[in-house]
Amino acid sequence: MGSKVRLRRGQYTEAELVQAVSRVADDKERGINVSQTSGIPYRTLMQRVRERKRGILPEKKRRGSKPSLTLKYEHDLLAWMLGMQTAGNPVGRKEIIERANDLIKQLKPDATLGEGWYRRFINRHPSLEVQPPPVAEQPTQPILKTGLGEVPSSSAPSMPIVIRGYKKRTSKATVVADESSSMQLLPFDHTSVRFPPQPVDIPDAFRRQDLQHRWDMERERLLIDKQTHERAQREALLNERILLAKATEAELQLKVAKAKAKHELEQAGLSPAEIDEMLQ
Structure with a gap:
């Protein structure tokens, strides 16, 4: 008995896989025999054969997460x-x-x-x-x-x-x-005779599902807009509080500076009337 070829999981080239698929699809060889002689797993081989029959091109590998729908x-x-x-x-x-x-x-x-x-x-x-x-x-x-x-x-x-x-x-x-x-x-004969377009008869179930889907999309959009406006409102309130705090701090610094100047003027021997006139 001949020795069985060990399956090379992930250790075969794309060209070898393409050749094995061609042997099954074109040469009509049995998939199990091609899998054993080529060392390519039977499941991988037959999946590619089915994809070829359905006209699906091999997917090129790319980095990053694969985009998908829910x-x-x-x-x-x-x-x-x-x-x-x-x-x-x-x-x-x-x-x-x-x-x-x-x-x-x-x-x-x-x-x-x-x-x-x-x-x-x-x-x-x-x-x-x-x-x-x-x-x-x-x-x-x-x-x-x-x-x-x-x-x-x-x-x-x-x-x-x-x-x-x-x-x-x-x-x-x-x-x-x-x-x-x-x-x-x-x-x-589509080339010689022209019929007026017929109305498309869409089942009620699909019509309701399409309406539900469009409502879900619109609701999702409105929720996103609402969240965006609420975030902008919170940022505006925060900026208003920051400006108010800065104005309060500036007013306090002005009072401190005025008191300090008044003290220095008193030590210089100026009268209260003169000091008040200077600090107005």
């Missing part, structure tokens, strides 16, 4: 995505990142979420998957060639991200009758 806001984001999906307008990577930045800037104006956060967000929710467009709608979008194969680059059009288990509305079709009165189903 669990509540992340649930709000998922509810918004589901509402858009059920309305027939699933959102993509760009829209998700923009919405997440709108949420986090309500409490942290300087915080910014990007590709790293998006990658972790997708990994935290396995029900999310990339929905490639139909073959007829796949134009010449930018493709990034890496060791993981060909995946959409960050400048490529954003593909819809859908939540598995929920059906989205299908595209409309045009039905025409031929001379023999038989019915034929033709695909809807």
